[in-house]
Amino acid sequence: MKPADRGASLPGRAELRSYDAVFVTGSPLHLYEETPETRREVDLMRAVFNAGVPSFGSCAGLQVATVAAGGVVRPSRNGREAGFARRITLTEAGHRHPLLAGRPASFDAPAFHSDEVETLPEGGTLLAFNTVTAVQAVEIRHGAGVFWGVQYHPELDLYEVAGALRRQCEDLVSEGYASSPEALETYASMVDALHQAPDRKDLAWVLGLNEQVTEVDCRLTELRNFIRFVIKGW
Template sequence: MALRFLIVEGNTRPEREKHKRSFGTAYSESYAAAVAPHAPGAIFDFAYPADAGANLPDGGGLSGYDGVFLTGSALNLYDMTPEVTRQIELMRAVYASGTPAFGSCWGIQVGAAAAGGSVAKNPAGREIGFARRITLTETGRAHPMLAGRPLAFDAPAVHLDIVETPPCETTILAANRMAGVQAAEIRHEGGVFWGVQYHPEFSLGELAAILSRYGERLVREGFCADLDAARAYVEDIRALHEDPSRADLAWRHGLDDEVLVPARRTREIANFIAAAVVPTKAARGRA
């Protein structure tokens, strides 16, 4: 029987449309495309809790899914606007349903807040382009979410906020100098959530599309000397997407196969499906 997933898009409609204009799809659609190779024949539904009046599944509806994925978002969780609080409430319902969930960036922040943790602006500043030297904790080395990852690796990343205070039942699996929580398992109200602060679902093409909208901020925050340098950086990332064998560009930007090879970049997603989704489906008698 095919797996059935719910992709929860964290963005508002204007942000979804902006991403479609620069990349061709919404974040939730590209997330589904990243999941699909690891779950052939999977069925995907989409939810948009940032939209007022959105039709969101209740507890019974959520328990009908085999897994839930939470995308990134341009929102800031600590603003606690209705666009934010609806997503926290939905995540609380996901926990209560017992359906395993996985989230990236904004996703781990929502997973933490829904279980009693807190999120804040990162005092170390923005982490953008790639999160460098994400290092597994001792527990993370044995955790199935990070199976196959080296002890330290890089991954696509775009975030200013971080999980400041993890919830009580949190196991931190990876960290780096920019964030004390780069990967974690959170248990709450009988549910389990696996999340990462980085973006394993981002292709380099999608990352380039996002970075192309950050030009002035990259200059203002000191990442690039000027707009020409920002544009050149984006073009290098786009060129690597089109031809991952470009050893010159990989060397220039310090990238290896953990980023360049899709099956390795999306390893956490594959592990989530194999180690959390499939066993839960079997336990529920839906194998």
């Protein structure tokens, strides 16, 4: 389903309930902008909540669910996270929540976003944060539905991170994240090389990454936990 596309028709309750789960992915749209595209995305998420279908979202997916349930999204106050979100820290609730089972108390993860959750909706529980972004992982209970979401991207591997860095080169240089396009390319090339050889300690050391990012089983923790929970039943 691509609800943001012009002419897209939203599925009815019966159709939504035929799904075991719904995944809401990243998006270049800004949820604080009132446009037909953002309204269609929010309307679909409200329908998912009302249908009682369990859902998971990363990055903009978290923001869509937040707005659909009555919360607020804004431009990031501390600037964008580009490449990796560092030192994501579990809250007390996060330590107990099955979404983050297997994660250490603090970890890094692939991340690209310039917007953030300002206010969680009623029924939202903060599960993780860091010094850049106050809302990194949440559970939202709204209507008949339950949503688990993260602001980072557990689904992205290092090859995709390197590609996204290159696509955002102009913005990252202009905002001071890299001193020049050449410096950005050097960094992206190291990320790419670590994807090709995840056991290279020299690259992991320079990039400040560990197994939470370089090992597939660790990086996919939240997705695996959500799927396991859906299979076991809510």
